[in-house]
Amino acid sequence: MKYIIAATTMVNDLYFADGKVVKRLLGGGIYCIPGILPFCQDLGYVSACGPDFEDYYGDWFSANQLTTKGIRKDLSHTRYNAVEYLPDGQWREYSIYGNSYVLENEEKMMLRAKDLEVFCDSQTLGIYSESGVEEVYWNSELDKIREMAPNAKLLWEVPTYNITDPIQRKQVLPVAKKTDLWSINLPEGKELFGLNSETEVIDALKDFAIPCFFRVGEKGAYLIHDNQAVFAPAYEIDKSVDPTGCGNCSTAASLVGFTQGWDPLKTVCAANVTAAYTAKQTGPIAVINKEEIASVAMHFYQQMKR
Numbered sequence: 218m219k220y221i222i223a224a225t226t227m228v229n230d231l232y233f234a235d236g237k238v239v240k241r242l243l244g245g246g247i248y249c250i251p252g253i254l255p256f257c258q259d260l261g262y263v264s265a266c267g268p269d270f271e272d273y274y275g276d277w278f279s280a281n282q283l284t285t286k287g288i289r290k291d292l293s294h295t296r297y298n299a300v301e302y303l304p305d306g307q308w309r310e311y312s313i314y315g316n317s318y319v320l321e322n323e324e325k326m327m328l329r330a331k332d333l334e335v336f337c338d339s340q341t342l343g344i345y346s347e348s349g350v351e352e353v354y355w356n357s358e359l360d361k362i363r364e365m366a367p368n369a370k371l372l373w374e375v376p377t378y379n380i381t382d383p384i385q386r387k388q389v390l391p392v393a394k395k396t397d398l399w400s401i402n403l404p405e406g407k408e409l410f411g412l413n414s415e416t417e418v419i420d421a422l423k424d425f426a427i428p429c430f431f432r433v434g435e436k437g438a439y440l441i442h443d444n445q446a447v448f449a450p451a452y453e454i455d456k457s458v459d460p461t462g463c464g465n466c467s468t469a470a471s472l473v474g475f476t477q478g479w480d481p482l483k484t485v486c487a488a489n490v491t492a493a494y495t496a497k498q499t500g501p502i503a504v505i506n507k508e509e510i511a512s513v514a515m516h517f518y519q520q521m522k523r
Contacts, residue, residue: 218261218336226264227296229394242500248462252469261336263287265283267295327470330361337365343476349387370397395484440481447481459499463492486518
């Protein structure tokens with residue numbers, strides 16, 4: 218496969234700051250899929266799930282013509298989390314099955330090189346990962362993954378908990394140095410570097426010198442590469458319904474542009490358009506209109522160039 222997404226799969230109950238509640242939504246790493254499919258349909262998805270995966274995801278994968286060969290079904294249940302959005306835009310989540318579920322399945326949840334093997338080959342261009350710094354993925358598996366996909370660029374979207382945890386935070390930059398492209402958002406950047414402003418974080422990312430897709434919420438995003446920070450504003454839609462998954466989606470899209478040699482502005486424009494389409498409804502896009510999203514992304518890029 219040209220692109221591989223290695224990520225968490227879950228079902229979510231969402232509790233919004235205004236009191237709205239929406240339950241049984243598909244979530245997690247599948248939000249990355251609409252970031253890649255409009256620009257390349259050669260995509261494999263890798264995740265650890267439970268035997269109930271098909272109950273939640275079967276119809277969605279069929280509707281979007283996706284293979285389930287990368288789904289490992291050895292958890293007791295597919296992850297199911299409650300997500301609470303706070304008034305300041307941050308969020309917290311926890312398993313509806315309780316701590317015992319997390320402890321029972323913690324090791325199995327972690328993805329390993331053998332999970333990616335079904336899709337990796339010399340044609341693979343990019344691999345998206347959201348594995349945490351504490352996982353074997355980064356500590357003993359990376360050489361094997363590089364060997365299986367020798368021409369692939371590796372993208373890491375840093376899990377928020379790695380940055381909020383003071384101990385794990387110290388490991389984030391060393392792990393980021395192992396990647397070809399990484400991604401954080403503005404609150405994460407401030408906490409990671411101990412800084413107070415967007416400008417300061419951008420300067421720190423330039424100095425760090427590993428290409429970064431840097432997300433700044435409703436304002437838009439940057440691709441920081443070769444000591445330059447190229448910005449594109451968020452793509453405007455009639456109404457933003459639910460921001461869940463916009464970071465996953467846009468980050469995955471940035472991998473396509475980065476690996477295919479697009480100029481940074483085109484990459485960020487495409488990423489921002491995929492995020493806008495993700496925000497148009499609660500939950501992931503039911504059936505991804507690949508042609509429309511790709512067309513709108515290129516039109517937005519041409520507008521920004523002018």
